[in-house]
Amino acid sequence: MKHLPGALVALAFAACATHPDPAPVQPGWAGAWGASPTIPPSGGRAFDNQTVRQVVQLSQGGGGVRIRFTNEYGTAPLEIGAATIALAGPDDKATGALAPITFGGNRSVTIPAGAPLLSDPVRLDVKALQSLSVSIYLPKPTGPCTCHFAAIATSHVSGPGDFTNADFTAKETFINRAFISGIEVESDRPATIVAFGDSITDGTASTADTNRRWPDVLAGRLAAAATPRAISNQAIAGNRVLSQGAAIFGESALARFDRDVLAVPNAKWLVVLEGINDIGLGGASPPSAEQLIGGYRQLAERAKAHGMKVYFATLLPYEGARYFHENGEAVRRQVNAWIRTTPEIDGFIDFDAATRDPASPHKMRVELQSGDWLHPNDAGYKVMGEAVDLALFR
Numbered sequence: 001m002k003h004l005p006g007a008l009v010a011l012a013f014a015a016c017a018t019h020p021d022p023a024p025v026q027p028g029w030a031g032a033w034g035a036s037p038t039i040p041p042s043g044g045r046a047f048d049n050q051t052v053r054q055v056v057q058l059s060q061g062g063g064g065v066r067i068r069f070t071n072e073y074g075t076a077p078l079e080i081g082a083a084t085i086a087l088a089g090p091d092d093k094a095t096g097a098l099a100p101i102t103f104g105g106n107r108s109v110t111i112p113a114g115a116p117l118l119s120d121p122v123r124l125d126v127k128a129l130q131s132l133s134v135s136i137y138l139p140k141p142t143g144p145c146t147c148h149f150a151a152i153a154t155s156h157v158s159g160p161g162d163f164t165n166a167d168f169t170a171k172e173t174f175i176n177r178a179f180i181s182g183i184e185v186e187s188d189r190p191a192t193i194v195a196f197g198d199s200i201t202d203g204t205a206s207t208a209d210t211n212r213r214w215p216d217v218l219a220g221r222l223a224a225a226a227t228p229r230a231i232s233n234q235a236i237a238g239n240r241v242l243s244q245g246a247a248i249f250g251e252s253a254l255a256r257f258d259r260d261v262l263a264v265p266n267a268k269w270l271v272v273l274e275g276i277n278d279i280g281l282g283g284a285s286p287p288s289a290e291q292l293i294g295g296y297r298q299l300a301e302r303a304k305a306h307g308m309k310v311y312f313a314t315l316l317p318y319e320g321a322r323y324f325h326e327n328g329e330a331v332r333r334q335v336n337a338w339i340r341t342t343p344e345i346d347g348f349i350d351f352d353a354a355t356r357d358p359a360s361p362h363k364m365r366v367e368l369q370s371g372d373w374l375h376p377n378d379a380g381y382k383v384m385g386e387a388v389d390l391a392l393f394r
Helices: 006-017 214-224 253-262 276-281 290-304 326-341 352-354 378-388
Strands: 029-034 050-057 063-071 078-080 082-088 107-111 113-116 124-125 133-139 156-160 171-173 180-187 192-195 230-235 265-271 309-313 348-349 360-364
Touching: 029 063, 029 078, 029 192, 050 180, 050 352, 063 082, 063 107, 063 133, 082 124, 107 113, 113 253, 133 180, 180 230, 192 214, 192 253, 214 230, 214 378, 253 265, 253 290, 290 326, 326 360, 352 378
Parallel strands: 029 230, 192 230, 192 265, 265 309, 309 348
Antiparallel strands: 029 180, 050 133, 050 156, 063 113, 063 124, 063 180, 078 107, 082 133, 156 171
């Protein structure tokens, strides 16, 4: 039997001593729901002495929740007179006790212009795919709402008064999110998937109030596999990678990335599906593939610097859409080829392959498109959600 010299033995023990076991995962917060705020248009929706009730479905459960309120595009302070939260049933009405939402222990709060605000934690046991009802009383004129404008979900607005602790018959409804941009859940192993994109991730043309966006389908599959993951949907309909369009379409992906991705708690995975609006709205002179790929590289590097795994999704076919052009189609194919082959990201999801018509690969399969040849219908979003390999999120 050979013996190591004493010095080598000492070095071996020293090496072992300098590599302790990894620290255990600490409990914390995960982003179980999200809705990126957008710039209000001139004359945008406002409220005064009214209660707004909104229902959201969580992708992951936990033993407590907290809400991210937003006045990020407000030009004056926003006063919240009271707010409550409860489990919600299919009719959007509370099915359990209404829990007060507090802010530093207070029932009311004023959010400065241009700022978000996190509530105190609320002790509430929630399960993956359960819905929550959030009621906000707005006692004073709010000015144009910091809203998410393509919620694909109905919000309920009361007549005059505080109805945060009572049911009410809506005096009006609207399909936006108002003054809330995220709900976080307390988790023993917090980790968030951020779905970052445009209307196709936002769920445009899916059936309202049914949670049939592709990230919702993915959340259902993860829950069914007993591996629920928090998914924060940070998509904005009409959004572009490189430039900003109309106000309600939000700041460009490059501009909003820090707020909508890096600020999401315990963001571990990034899925990017964006660029078709840059291409389509460019008409006969779209940005080049090199320009779009340059933008993608920026997003990937910024995410990786924060320890995230980065996945890009191929751009869906769009021939037949009102802004289709052969020049744009050439760029789409080049971009998709880069996504499928680049070693600069951790993987890709092939939504193009999942949705295209084999007989005409520039077009979506007719049974998967909503009628505008750009957005999928419910069946199309289901196909997309089922095309994602769950192993990406282990």
